[in-house]
Amino acid sequence: MENTQWLDERETGVWRGFLEASQLLVASMDRHLVRESQLSGAEYAVLAPLSEHADGVVRARDLGKSLGWDRSRLSHLLKRMEARGLLERKNCSSDARGLDVEITPAGRNAIELAAPGHLEFVRTHFFDQLTRDEQDALASASRKIMATLQPECD
Amino acid sequence: MENTQWLDERETGVWRGFLEASQLLVASMDRHLVRESQLSGAEYAVLAPLSEHADGVVRARDLGKSLGWDRSRLSHLLKRMEARGLLERKNCSSDARGLDVEITPAGRNAIELAAPGHLEFVRTHFFDQLTRDEQDALASASRKIMATLQPECD
DNA sequence: TGAAGGTTGTTGACGTGTCACTAAACATGT
DNA sequence: ACATGTTTAGTGACACGTCAACAACCTTCA
Numbered sequence: 370m371e372n373t374q375w376l377d378e379r380e381t382g383v384w385r386g387f388l389e390a391s392q393l394l395v396a397s398m399d400r401h402l403v404r405e406s407q408l409s410g411a412e413y414a415v416l417a418p419l420s421e422h423a424d425g426v427v428r429a430r431d432l433g434k435s436l437g438w439d440r441s442r443l444s445h446l447l448k449r450m451e452a453r454g455l456l457e458r459k460n461c462s463s464d465a466r467g468l469d470v471e472i473t474p475a476g477r478n479a480i481e482l483a484a485p486g487h488l489e490f491v492r493t494h495f496f497d498q499l500t501r502d503e504q505d506a507l508a509s510a511s512r513k514i515m516a517t518l519q520p521e522c523d
Numbered sequence: 524m525e526n527t528q529w530l531d532e533r534e535t536g537v538w539r540g541f542l543e544a545s546q547l548l549v550a551s552m553d554r555h556l557v558r559e560s561q562l563s564g565a566e567y568a569v570l571a572p573l574s575e576h577a578d579g580v581v582r583a584r585d586l587g588k589s590l591g592w593d594r595s596r597l598s599h600l601l602k603r604m605e606a607r608g609l610l611e612r613k614n615c616s617s618d619a620r621g622l623d624v625e626i627t628p629a630g631r632n633a634i635e636l637a638a639p640g641h642l643e644f645v646r647t648h649f650f651d652q653l654t655r656d657e658q659d660a661l662a663s664a665s666r667k668i669m670a671t672l673q674p675e676c677d
Numbered sequence: 678t679g680a681a682g683g684t685t686g687t688t689g690a691c692g693t694g695t696c697a698c699t700a701a702a703c704a705t706g707t
Numbered sequence: 708a709c710a711t712g713t714t715t716a717g718t719g720a721c722a723c724g725t726c727a728a729c730a731a732c733c734t735t736c737a
Contacts, residue, residue: 502660507664511537
């Protein structure tokens with residue numbers, strides 16, 4: 370921990386650039402989503418898997434796992450989303466602890482309205498800006514970074 | 524807007540991977556920072572420029588501009604940080620609207636304690652994981668993405 | 678059976694960021 | 708000098724995520 374290895378100029382640029390760009394991209398995406406379709410990024414992330422599963426039902430546990438979210442966070446959000454009529458919470462038949470989350474027609478409608486604009490945003494601000502090589506580099510960088518964080522999110 | 528261009532499998536992987544990795548990295552970095560030095564990422568971001576300016580004074584406006592933050596966000600955070608004794612808010616001599624933010628000895632101490640561990644985190648979880656080429660690709664990707672968001676954060 | 682330990686979801690308190698609004702001070706042009 | 712518009716900062720209400728604690732349920736194994 371002694372003798373700190375400071376970042377040189379190039380590294381500072383890479384690091385700050387990455388931080389700013391990723392944060393700004395996500396923030397802009399969220400704002401765009403809210404403006405165009407009254408859905409936050411988190412709500413979109415929940416509705417997307419629900420709308421893909423044939424019956425529109427997913428267990429809360431699985432949602433949390435695939436989103437990589439805290440149970441508490443999901444619980445709070447699901448309660449708010451139910452209040453907004455985007456989904457329903459039902460007790461799971463196979464496990465009395467469990468919670469089945471079911472998308473409502475309103476929820477399905479909301480995400481179907483949101484999806485085109487959202488995808489267009491991702492295309493124009495992300496994919497259209499990057500060469501194929503950059504996309505590949507980004508993917509491999511993402512994998513490697515995730516790998517060091519997965520174990521115990523140190 | 525009609526005829527939505529869905530993402531293919533490769534693109535979905537790139538996009539989700541990037542989102543997850545960048546979010547996870549920032550979140551982990553924040554937690555690490557809080558655990559090791561009782562500073563949030565936002566607080567670190569404010570103290571860093573303050574500690575670099577010779578007299579430890581920066582105008583709130585300039586802080587906000589260089590961090591790319593909302594005035595309101597900065598105002599709330601500065602109030603909390605002053606309450607914690609990390610900095611002081613003084614009215615700016617040259618512009619009566621302005622606010623001079625001055626780092627306190629406690630603030631300087633806090634960031635000097637935090638910096639080594641923080642840099643080590645950035646090294647081990649970011650730079651050490653990436654080849655030079657990947658770093659360059661990331662930097663250029665960041666620049667291009669930022670460029671499309673700067674104008675009016677659409 | 679029953680005790681111990683793990684899983685699943687909820688809650689309340691809290692820190693933080695966003696939004697819309699306000700207020701004060703500056704800048705500009707007449 | 709004055710009116711107008713802009714810049715700068717602060718405020719209160721609100722939405723959201725985190726944390727620690729909790730309750731209900733399942734599993735396992737003796």
